Amino acid sequence: MMASSSVSSILDGIAAAGRSFGENEAGSREALIEYSRSLVAALEIPSEFIQRTRYVSQHSYCCGRQAFPAPERSGWRRASALSEKAGVDVALLERLTRHLVAMYLITYHDGAFHATTLSNGLAEENYQHSISFCYDAARPSFNGFPEFFKKTQYRSPSLGSLEGPFQDAHKTQLPFFEWLVATLLHLQHFDSFMSAYRAGKANWYDPGFYPVSERMISGFDGSSSDVLLVDVGGGRGHDVAAFAAQHVSRMGRIILQDREPVIADVLASGKERLFEAQVHDFFTPQPIKGARAYSLHSILHD
Numbered sequence: 001m002m003a004s005s006s007v008s009s010i011l012d013g014i015a016a017a018g019r020s021f022g023e024n025e026a027g028s029r030e031a032l033i034e035y036s037r038s039l040v041a042a043l044e045i046p047s048e049f050i051q052r053t054r055y056v057s058q059h060s061y062c063c064g065r066q067a068f069p070a071p072e073r074s075g076w077r078r079a080s081a082l083s084e085k086a087g088v089d090v091a092l093l094e095r096l097t098r099h100l101v102a103m104y105l106i107t108y109h110d111g112a113f114h115a116t117t118l119s120n121g122l123a124e125e126n127y128q129h130s131i132s133f134c135y136d137a138a139r140p141s142f143n144g145f146p147e148f149f150k151k152t153q154y155r156s157p158s159l160g161s162l163e164g165p166f167q168d169a170h171k172t173q174l175p176f177f178e179w180l181v182a183t184l185l186h187l188q189h190f191d192s193f194m195s196a197y198r199a200g201k202a203n204w205y206d207p208g209f210y211p212v213s214e215r216m217i218s219g220f221d222g223s224s225s226d227v228l229l230v231d232v233g234g235g236r237g238h239d240v241a242a243f244a245a246q247h248v249s250r251m252g253r254i255i256l257q258d259r260e261p262v263i264a265d266v267l268a269s270g271k272e273r274l275f276e277a278q279v280h281d282f283f284t285p286q287p288i289k290g291a292r293a294y295s296l297h298s299i300l301h302d
């Protein structure tokens with residue numbers, strides 16, 4: 001009885017959010033996703049939950065990484081052509097890709113696999129690297145939680161401790177960021193993940209979000225500091241790059257700061273940049289004083 005009344009209220013929510021989505025209202029897409037997830041949670045039985053979380057997501061990961069080499073993910077392909085391209089036995093490939101179809105990542109009809117908007121997006125290098133980071137670097141810690149906390153008698157790890165679940169899972173004494181530098185492939189995957197983890201969402205400097213022109217750009221006084229914006233711990237500069245591109249007529253320098261290996265990678269890429277890149281450890285005093293604005297985006301937890 002309770003389940004069905006909550007199902008009907010979720011369905012009402014879906015209908016209302018669906019109407020807002022049709023009118024392109026901000027937040028309606030996210031609301032629809034949330035309602036859909038709550039609908040699944042209200043309907044799913046434990047055995048289905050286990051299949052979906054433990055089984056299907058693992059398979060999607062393996063299949064997503066192995067079955068479709070990135071350049072082949074748009075358009076459609078017959079299994080034999082995919083098999084040849086991916087170097088995966090055709091029978092194995094068909095078995096693996098069926099899981100991707102079950103997860104709605106790709107579709108199968110007329111004797112061929114068809115890419116979707118989602119699978120084409122996930123085929124981009126940044127997302128491929130992000131999947132690798134989440135599974136290869138982050139997931140072992142989560143998998144190890146039960147044993148780790150049992151071993152440490154369910155005590156919360158102390159701040160800055162080098163004996164946490166991460167170190168335990170990866171058999172290292174290094175802090176996370178130093179471990180990344182010591183395992184360069186993970187560093188590359190992490191940096192890609194940083195540029196992808198909220199891509200496609202609204203930025204604080206987008207129109208209608210924060211009044212950048214009124215509060216940051218107008219009134220900028222270059223005599224106190226010629227720096228408009230410092231992005232502290234800004235990764236490879238995805239935020240500052242988009243900020244600079246949106247506000248081309250602004251005055252003042254834009255500076256990206258991050259750790260040495262990240263900045264070295266930015267400089268080595270040789271790509272044209274609308275910002276400067278500077279090595280700075282944010283645990284040391286900020287060398288740029290009096291800038292118009294400092295952005296500290298998703299770094300305070302570090």
Ligand SMILES: C[S@@+](CC[C@H](N)C(=O)[O-])C[C@H]1O[C@@H](n2cnc3c(N)ncnc32)[C@H](O)[C@@H]1O
Pocket residue numbers: 177194195232233234235236257258259262280281282283296297298299302
């Ligand atoms: C979670 S990411 C956030 C990246 C970016 N600000 C964003 O919101 O997408 C944290 C960033 O802080 C950087 N970082 C970590 N420790 C740092 C330190 N001691 N000094 C400077 N940057 C650091 C990392 O290299 C990474 O780019």
